[in-house]
Amino acid sequence: MTPPKTPASAAATPTVDVNILGRVYKVACADGEEHALNEAVVYLDKQMREIRDRGKVTGIDRIAVMAALNIANDLLRERRTPRAIVDGAVDGEAVRRRIQAMQSAIEQTLAGQEKLF
Numbered sequence: 001m002t003p004p005k006t007p008a009s010a011a012a013t014p015t016v017d018v019n020i021l022g023r024v025y026k027v028a029c030a031d032g033e034e035h036a037l038n039e040a041v042v043y044l045d046k047q048m049r050e051i052r053d054r055g056k057v058t059g060i061d062r063i064a065v066m067a068a069l070n071i072a073n074d075l076l077r078e079r080r081t082p083r084a085i086v087d088g089a090v091d092g093e094a095v096r097r098r099i100q101a102m103q104s105a106i107e108q109t110l111a112g113q114e115k116l117f
Contacts, residue, residue: 021048021060047071 016029018041029037047067051057057066 020045021052021063023060044071 013028014031015026016034016037018025018027018037020041027037044067047070048060048063051063051066051070057063
């Protein structure tokens with residue numbers, strides 16, 4: 001029986017050993033992307049350690065899933081946040097909407113405070 005063939009590009013992709021939660025994983029990483037990969041590894045390892053140290057979730061698979069859900073939630077929340085500056089250009093309409101939202105929140109908070117006096 002012959003081993004399955006792998007595409008030449010997959011064989012040429014260098015791998016890097018990373019350590020996440022005390023375990024070493026081989027990860028494909030393009031040349032020049034090692035720093036970005038290391039930042040991601042450090043971030044993920046920190047998230048997983050925090051979940052593990054809280055003691056409510058056990059098992060590395062479950063910890064990894066919880067960390068992935070937390071990170072995905074953070075990413076989606078960030079994507080939903082309107083951006084006032086895109087590629088160095090200020091979006092005046094986004095700034096105006098953001099100021100109006102803050103003003104509305106301040107007014108609601110102050111209205112609640114007036115009832116206290």
